[in-house]
Structures are given as C-alpha cells and as structure tokens.
Amino acid sequence: MLASAEGDLMITGPALCLYFAALRSTTNPASVPLPRRSKTSPPVELSESNCPPLFVSFLRVWSSNVPRIQSLAPQYQHDLARVICGLEPLSQPPDPNLNGISADLRAVAIEISQRRSFQDRYASDLQAALDAGSPSGRSSLRVKASFVPPPVYDPSPISPSSSKTSFGRSPSPTILTANSPAIEFIRETLYASLADVLERTPSLRRLLKRDPSRAYFASVSFAILDVAVTAVTPTGAVMGVLGKELTLEECPKELQPFMAELAAIGNAAREMEEEDDEVAMRCAERGDDIPEPRLDRVRKVLEGGVGYQEGREREGQGRRSVEGRAVAFTNRINALGLGISKIKAFRDRQADVFKVLAGIE
Structure with missing residues (x-):
C-alpha cells in the first residue's frame, strides 16, 4: 500500500505511523510511547501533560480518533489504511467514517511534515537510504537526495526604510x-x-x-x-x-x-x-x-x-x-x-x- 503513496510519502508515511500508534494505544486518554534512549531507560508516553505546547492541539486530534479507529471492525481498519494511502476501500458497503478519520490523520501528518526537525530527519534518512542502496566502492557515483528543507527564518534587524x-x-x-x-x-x-x-x-x-x-x-x-x-x-x-x-x-x-x-x-x-x-x-x-x-x-x-x-x-x-x-x-x-x-x-x-x-x- 505504501508503494502506491510514493508521491506523497512525507504525508502518508507519518499518517500510517499515527494509524498504527492508534491501534496499539492502551491508555485513556490515548498517548504515544516514545522511543527509549537506551535499553535500560524507563518507558515514556507522549501525552497532553508533557507534549510541547505547539503540538498539543494536534495530539488531541489524533487522540480523539483513537477510539474511533479501535472500534472499527478489522476489515474496516484495513480499509482505513488503504484510504490513508489514497486507495479505495475493499469492503462493501464502505464505512462512511473512514474518509473523516483519514483526513484527520493526514492533517496531523502534514503538521509533522511541516516541522523543520522532521524535514531535516527526512532528508538525512532519505540520503542514508540512497547510500545504503548504492554499490560499495563507487562513491564517485553517489546519488544525492533531491529533497531540501525550506529555508529557515532567522530574525534580523530590519531598517526603517524596509519595515x-x-x-x-x-x-x-x-x-x-x-x-x-x-x-x-x-x-x-x-x-x-x-x-x-x-x-x-x-x-x-x-x-x-x-x-x-x-x-x-x-x-x-x-x-x-x-x-x-x-x-x-x-x-x-x-x-x-x-x-x-x-x-x-x-x-x-x-x-x-x-x-x-x-x-x-x-x-x-x-x-x-x-x-x-x-x-x-x-x-x-x-x-x-x-x-x-x-x-x-x-x-x-x-x-x-x-x-x-x-x-x-x-x-x-x-x-x-x-x-x-x-x-x-x-x-x-x-x-x-x-x-x-x-x-x-x-x-x-x-x-x-x-x-x-x-x-x-
């Protein structure tokens, strides 16, 4: 399914991650387990109590959809993943809620994709994937990732004439x-x-x-x-x-x-x-x-x-x-x-x- 969404991988990839996180969530309200810094580190859950303020509203959107996703019948959960990837659902009749849930998850994914930290990580991971797929010993033919994050705004004094x-x-x-x-x-x-x-x-x-x-x-x-x-x-x-x-x-x-x-x-x-x-x-x-x-x-x-x-x-x-x-x-x-x-x-x-x-x- 993900292959079908290659054109907007920056959106579909995070949206699918949000979908799988919703399926695995066991807390109420829903939270997201964060990667451990080491094998001995205690588990940490991302919730409204420790979420950065800029992201709280988007976490709430995801959290509000978790019960809706978990309550779907298995065939409709599979259909939801297809809709997220831009594919038609297989079940008939289709569940009318899927488009709305998919829209929410993709919207949160877009918010993630617009963040500089994600863009930098995406660029480096994409380059790493290209490097891993290149034949060894042929560095002169190294393929460079075309994705470049947008410019960073660095506040600077503005002269009165240009303000x-x-x-x-x-x-x-x-x-x-x-x-x-x-x-x-x-x-x-x-x-x-x-x-x-x-x-x-x-x-x-x-x-x-x-x-x-x-x-x-x-x-x-x-x-x-x-x-x-x-x-x-x-x-x-x-x-x-x-x-x-x-x-x-x-x-x-x-x-x-x-x-x-x-x-x-x-x-x-x-x-x-x-x-x-x-x-x-x-x-x-x-x-x-x-x-x-x-x-x-x-x-x-x-x-x-x-x-x-x-x-x-x-x-x-x-x-x-x-x-x-x-x-x-x-x-x-x-x-x-x-x-x-x-x-x-x-x-x-x-x-x-x-x-x-x-x-x-």
Whole structure:
C-alpha cells in the first residue's frame, strides 16, 4: 500500500505511523510511547501533560480518533489504511467514517511534515537510504537526495526604510520577461500572491515570527488557494504575472501534474462556494442560522492547523461532517504546497523570498 503513496510519502508515511500508534494505544486518554534512549531507560508516553505546547492541539486530534479507529471492525481498519494511502476501500458497503478519520490523520501528518526537525530527519534518512542502496566502492557515483528543507527564518534587524515592504501582483520586469520559462511564471505568480496574502493577513505575519516553518507552508498554501480561485481560467490555464496566460500544454511535462492539481483545487473551491451559497439560501428561507462557509473553515485550518477545528469542537463552536470534507480539502492544498516546495525552480528562489516576506509588518 505504501508503494502506491510514493508521491506523497512525507504525508502518508507519518499518517500510517499515527494509524498504527492508534491501534496499539492502551491508555485513556490515548498517548504515544516514545522511543527509549537506551535499553535500560524507563518507558515514556507522549501525552497532553508533557507534549510541547505547539503540538498539543494536534495530539488531541489524533487522540480523539483513537477510539474511533479501535472500534472499527478489522476489515474496516484495513480499509482505513488503504484510504490513508489514497486507495479505495475493499469492503462493501464502505464505512462512511473512514474518509473523516483519514483526513484527520493526514492533517496531523502534514503538521509533522511541516516541522523543520522532521524535514531535516527526512532528508538525512532519505540520503542514508540512497547510500545504503548504492554499490560499495563507487562513491564517485553517489546519488544525492533531491529533497531540501525550506529555508529557515532567522530574525534580523530590519531598517526603517524596509519595515513597510509593499508588494504587488506584478513583479519587476527585471525578474521576468515575456520569454522567461513557463515554470518561472508559475513560481513568480505564486510568490506574488504569497506576498498579497501576507499583506492582508496580519495573523500570518505574526505566525512567521512565532512558528516560522509552519508559517512558511501556511503562506504557500494560502497563495495556492488564492491563485487557484482567482487566476485559473475555466480551461485550466493560469493568468499569471505580466498578464501572461499559461496553458497546461506550455507547462513543462514534469510539472503538469502540479498545474493540473492547481486547476482542480480551483474548480473544487468554486463548487464549494456554490454549494455553500445554496445552503445559506435554504437556511435563510427557513429562518435557520447560516453555517460558516466551508472555504472560511478551510482558510482557518490552513492557518491554525487541524487542531484549530478540534479546539472549536471542544468548545462547542464548530461542526464537522462525517467525511471531514473541509479538512480533506485543506490537506489537498497543503499537499500541493509540500510538493511545490520540493521543486528545484521554487527552491532556488524561496530562500530570498522568505527573507523579504519576513520583513513585512
């Protein structure tokens, strides 16, 4: 099953680990046994009492799903593992709860994948795996892992003249020309949108100072949603910077899946808005309270993580469908953001962009 999820191993791998940890959990509330430092070290369980504050909300999301996972019949537990890997369940009829549980586990896995410690460990483990598979004595032909973690934000004094950085959707022509490669137009379109998003979202700028690694991915995901909704045409083309329209056919072949997914996200977002409008009109006709639009919930989960939704539910302020559609859609956006961060053309510019964006106030 894991082989089928090779494309998003950074998400599926941790999600499956969370699934197996849930099956093995024997405490209430659920906790996770931590690796022992040595054979003689006493066992230690990760729980809310000793979990780092930044991760408590995500631990709660996982913990809330443990009873649901353990109560599944064995065939549905197997189906859940398949759904986590992007495969169809085998049992008929399928359990409607599986998509929601899978969305939660993948959301927590994304939170883990966005952390610098995981990224560094993933890069080193990937390189070790490549080295282990290489023939001995052929160091000159050593294969180097292509994954590189995103840049680290290092706070530094900002001069008064640069503290009020202003961005527009169209970058300077010195960056792009009409003949620039297609990938550069995609990159600069996303980065221009990223700057717009940070300018109009003060909470993201504050997050950049408090939790930079997560803020980086949240900002990229916001930019993806922004471009998908506002710049993707009905035909799947992207209206980019300098007013250039980029079609799927003009996009480099290896990047076409990313562009196709960007267009699909835009279509799904528009459908979500239309459905929410219909629900709002029906509620208004009946005199019922109008529920929070799903795209608004998606944006809040993009910023606050899946733990944001869990916190609202604990306070009785939120609602969640069995299928977890808002969380699943958020995962889709985040997964594209993680994938884009691994593309060389984006890595080449992201360090500089990140430094500039960190100066926005």
